[in-house]
Amino acid sequence: MLDTKANPVAEEIFSGTSSHQDAELVITAPETAQNIAPTIMVQGSAFTDLPEDLYIPPDALQVFLETFEGPLDLLLYLIRKQNLDIMLIPIAEITNQYIAYIALMDQLQLDLAAEYLVMAALLAEIKSRLLLPRQVEITDEEEDPRAELIRRLQEYERIKKAAEELDEFPRLERDVFELFVDTRQITVVRPLPNVELKDVLQAFREVLQRAEQLSHHQIIKEPLSVRERMSSILTQLNTYGTCLFTKLFTFKEGRHGVVVAFLAILELSKEGLIEIIQDEPFGLLEVRSAVRSH
């Protein structure tokens, strides 16, 4: 027979009446008990209070322990399952239960987070301090060794409750839902970017500067012919009728190109294909096609 009274852990697990909602487990008693040798060390001494006939299937215990979020959660559970106030935490008893749990975990070779062991050590230390002989009067400055632990437990319990409440809040995609209303029939007019003249001119200035650099560094210049330039000027004039004199020059070509363009214009003028006009003194020179096809 399995004696569940001897160990609170066994009692809890085997009774299946846990108040801890996630921890409810009913584990059938095994047919054969196993002899197990407790090996957990607490404060340098072996912890040996486990009933020798206790056997819990490792998988089940694993599930059980995974429902705890850490040592504080486990401690809270141990306190709450006895309907105890955190303020009145019976350190010795809780320590025994707690250590029994982690001893079990250790025996079953579960991965035991270091935090659980740290807490075991802390509990053992508090327990030993409380057991100190009475005659040592404790001064006002010295805090009750339980106080810090109680504060942590309270804070953790508050957060645990808050997390549960948070989970209950109506949540998007779970409780409330975003709407999908068709807007494809809405015609969207996309505004066009605005451009200011100074931006265009600035851009052009940079082009010219780049072109200037190009003509300075370019060793092989494009071969230019006056005839070619003449025909291009003609094409231009045939389309526009008139043209700024300065526009007939391609500055990228450098001085040589400008000379070619100038020669082309002079040639065209001499041949009577274009007229060069100046509307007023010191005004801009304009070139216009002398042959009007239409």
Place this chain on the structure above:
Amino acid sequence: MKLKHIVEALLFASDKPMSLKALQEVFPELEQPQSADLETALLELTEDYDSHSIELKKVASGYRFQVREQMSPWVARLFEEKPARYSRALLETLAIIAYRQPVTRAEIEDIRGVVVSSNIIRTLMEREWIKIVAHKEVPGRPGLYATTKEFLDHFNLSSLAQLPTLQEIQDVNLPLKEVEPLSQATREQSETEQSSLQETPNPETDGAETQA
């Protein structure tokens, strides 16, 4: 066209909540409605939808229409994917950040008593529910986490103030007596202590402060 109808169309067409400012900015500069007029329109709209399956809701980043919570049993069947369930570890971490922000990872770990996995922080960051708002001036300059508007939006909240207040913390003021083992006598004693505590509760005060 009544302002109410324009606001209605805008809220339905927008794929995210719209603030008063966002609503105003839809209008040409000289025709922008007053905030008060917008609020009246929003109030009228809210009432218009009283008997509908959808509601006009104010969340942190603005107003949005949403399907009412009581419709979720039907609506949930529309979606093949089950809504994400979050682990206790994630929810506790989120709750700590919500209530204790700005807070470092080490502080979260102190409260929970266990290491916070990087996965949890990453998930919360990816969902844009938390963000790093500053770095604490201690060695390592750890990030200080805080919740975001997206967090509030997702949890149907318009501000952090809508979160329930945390349980009150009882004053830790223990008489240094051994209460072990749990015998009948100590149990009675405990009850006495408890009742005396209940007579003079000091919910606001953290025990550490009164003793310090």
Place this chain on the structure above:
Amino acid sequence: MKLKHIVEALLFASDKPMSLKALQEVFPELEQPQSADLETALLELTEDYDSHSIELKKVASGYRFQVREQMSPWVARLFEEKPARYSRALLETLAIIAYRQPVTRAEIEDIRGVVVSSNIIRTLMEREWIKIVAHKEVPGRPGLYATTKEFLDHFNLSSLAQLPTLQEIQDVNLPLKEVEPLSQATREQSETEQSSLQETPNPETDGAETQA
């Protein structure tokens, strides 16, 4: 829960139109509403939204709520993107066409030293700032680009002659903002335009850009 309300919730929550069959399938097998009942519910819903900015519409693949078309002027503004800015490449291309017109694409590329993307030419054509005025009598007969009347209008120019000369442009110290008109005649004309502009701000001008 009335069928109408469930249908309403479903149509709002669904991201695509829902057919009668799709609506039925949301319900457990033994509780599926009759098509006739669904149609009645849909009809009632349609009437419920008579005075709203959205309407229940039957489209090819089913029923869905959509924003009424007459709300377009307001809703469209939601979707409007901030006016983009044109690239430096586009401005250079435009400037080259303005100063070197008529000019082929190859010639623009020669001057710029880089390929001119088709996007730029298309954007300028769509904006009606440039057009093809002739084709050059060379292999491939490339189009010769020139600026348009719309180009002049946009920049408040009465003619291309008002553009600064190449020399003026190359003078790095020249504040391009205050480019002076070229002749006395155009100068006066320009000043008239300018002063009238100051009285009635150009609606085309984006305030953000002028401030930037």
